[in-house]
Amino acid sequence: MDKTSRSLPPLDLLPGFEAAARHLSFTKAAEELFLTQSAVSRQILALEEFLGVQLFERRHRALALTEAGQAYLRTVAPVLDHVREATRRLREPRTGHVLTVTTTLSFAATWLVPRLARFRKEHPRVDVRIAASGDVLDMAREGIDVAIRDIPQGHEPAGSIPLAGEHVAPICSAEYFEEARAAKRPLAKPEDLRHHVLIHVHDPTGKWPWIAWETWMESSGLEPFTTAGTLTFGQYDQVVQAALLGQGIAMGRMTLVSDHVRRKQLVVLFGKRQRLARAYHAIYAPGAAARPEAQQFVSWVRAEIASRE
DNA sequence: AAGCTACCGGTTCGTAGCGC
DNA sequence: GCGCTACGAACCGGTAGCTT
Numbered sequence: 001m002d003k004t005s006r007s008l009p010p011l012d013l014l015p016g017f018e019a020a021a022r023h024l025s026f027t028k029a030a031e032e033l034f035l036t037q038s039a040v041s042r043q044i045l046a047l048e049e050f051l052g053v054q055l056f057e058r059r060h061r062a063l064a065l066t067e068a069g070q071a072y073l074r075t076v077a078p079v080l081d082h083v084r085e086a087t088r089r090l091r092e093p094r095t096g097h098v099l100t101v102t103t104t105l106s107f108a109a110t111w112l113v114p115r116l117a118r119f120r121k122e123h124p125r126v127d128v129r130i131a132a133s134g135d136v137l138d139m140a141r142e143g144i145d146v147a148i149r150d151i152p153q154g155h156e157p158a159g160s161i162p163l164a165g166e167h168v169a170p171i172c173s174a175e176y177f178e179e180a181r182a183a184k185r186p187l188a189k190p191e192d193l194r195h196h197v198l199i200h201v202h203d204p205t206g207k208w209p210w211i212a213w214e215t216w217m218e219s220s221g222l223e224p225f226t227t228a229g230t231l232t233f234g235q236y237d238q239v240v241q242a243a244l245l246g247q248g249i250a251m252g253r254m255t256l257v258s259d260h261v262r263r264k265q266l267v268v269l270f271g272k273r274q275r276l277a278r279a280y281h282a283i284y285a286p287g288a289a290a291r292p293e294a295q296q297f298v299s300w301v302r303a304e305i306a307s308r309e
Numbered sequence: 310a311a312g313c314t315a316c317c318g319g320t321t322c323g324t325a326g327c328g329c
Numbered sequence: 330g331c332g333c334t335a336c337g338a339a340c341c342g343g344t345a346g347c348t349t
Contacts, residue, residue, distance in 0.1 A: 012318090026335065039319055041335060046318095058335060 016043035017055065018080050021073045024063045085143075099293045100129045102139070103148040107280070108132035109237035110256040112148075119300050126293040139285035145294045146282055148301065153277040159289070160281040161298060164255045164305040167273040168211060171252030172196075173244055177267045187249070187269050190220055197229040197248030199239050210276050211236070211251045219274055255280060255305065280305070 019029035020040055030037040048055050055069035065073060103112060108130055116128060131144060139147060150166055151157075172180075172187065180187050185195040198213055209215050217224060231248050233239050240257055243250035244265060252266065254273055260266040282298045289295070 027333080035319075037335075038321085038337085041337095042318080045336090063335085 013043045013047040013050075014076055014080060016040045017047055018073065018077055020044060020056070020063065021065055021069060021077075024065070026063065097125050097293055098127045098129065099146065099291075099297055100131060100144045101146045101148065101297065102131040102133060102144045104150070105132045106236035106253075106256065107148060107150075109235070110240055114259070115304055118304070119297065122300065123293070123296050126296065128297065139283075139288075145285050145288040145291065146297055147285075148280060148282050150278050150280045153279070156281055157283055160283045161302070163280040163282055163302055165279045166210070166276040167254040168216060168276060169252050169254060169273040170216070170249050170269040171243055171257060171261070171266045172249045172269065173246045174264055174267050176243075176246040176248075177269075179246070190217075190222055190270055191225075193249060194225050194227050196227060197231055198227050199242050199248045199250040200230055200232040201236055201239055201251075202232045202234050210278065211253060213251060216251060216274065 015033060016029060016035070016039075019032050020026050023029050023032070026040045026044070027037045030040045033040065044056060051068075051072075053068040054066050055072060057064040057066055101112075109132070112130065116130075119126075119128065139145075148163070151160065156162075170190075170193070177187060180196065186192060187196070200213060201208060201211055203209075203212065214224065229248075231242055233242060236253070236256070239250045240252075240260070242248065243252070244260065249269065252261075252268065254261070254268075257266055261268055282301060284294060284298075
């Protein structure tokens with residue numbers, strides 16, 4: 001097979017390329033890879049010859065990536081990271097007590113991470129790894145044991161375990177609530193929101209309509225109205241943080257903010273929580289349901305949620 | 310199985326260019 | 330001039346494939 005018919009380059013050249021691109025130095029790449037500078041230089045030359053494009057601009061006492069080199073690095077680096085991670089997972093001692101959990105960034109940041117120490121206390125032999133991502137992952141391929149996701153009603157995958165229904169309600173910090181009352185701008189009824197700043201999640205693609213203020217207003221039978229201002233954040237945990245700091249009124253996802261409400265740091269406004277047609281579920285990866293640590297983790301999440309509802 | 314050969318990927322050593 | 334860089338030639342050792 002000649003090189004023009006090969007779709008992959010010689011794979012042993014890629015770590016040299018990645019290291020040289022990262023350090024922008026053949027010498028430093030060589031030190032990292034326990035090779036000589038010359039060997040790295042030859043690897044890069046061989047790769048460039050295979051690809052038919054120049055990856056580096058050789059300058060005096062300096063190295064720079066060409067545009068092609070930058071583009072190639074953007075693809076190659078994560079692939080090598082994946083291979084390294086997969087290799088590490090295969091080679092690490094099989095203690096059987098490492099549990100990898102994927103969930104959304106918002107659930108990880110606002111619910112899971114603050115409670116994880118409690119799970120560790122109850123199950124000190126289980127090492128939990130959190131892979132927070134909004135993407136739907138291939139659990140088997142990514143080495144994930146358990147996923148926690150909020151799933152629309154009717155779309156639950158077979159075997160998923162319901163954890164908690166999702167409710168939303170306007171929330172603000174207790175201090176903000178009191179100050180608003182003292183300033184004669186009380187938060188007694190939904191219409192009072194017009195005198196306050198509303199905190200939004202930046203959602204240009206409409207992925208999370210159920211936590212949009214517009215949806216809540218519509219469901220509450222309110223005509224759209226302008227408010228004193230808006231604050232917008234990219235992630236839901238930032239929304240919660242802003243509400244805690246008294247920067248305005250946020251749309252509270254009750255499962256995620258229940259601890260703050262219980263500690264009276266956050267106040268649920270207008271006394272009414274809207275139930276959404278979606279709920280948090282735990283999903284086991286194929287084969288993971290039989291692992292005791294996976295069962296322990298899911299049971300613990302259920303118990304934690306139930307105890308705070 | 311043993312020997313030969315070609316090839317590959319590495320090293321060593323030397324060269325050249327440039328900035329300080 | 331020194332120190333750092335990349336590059337190239339010559340060479341070495343291991344391996345795969347072929348021949349006997």
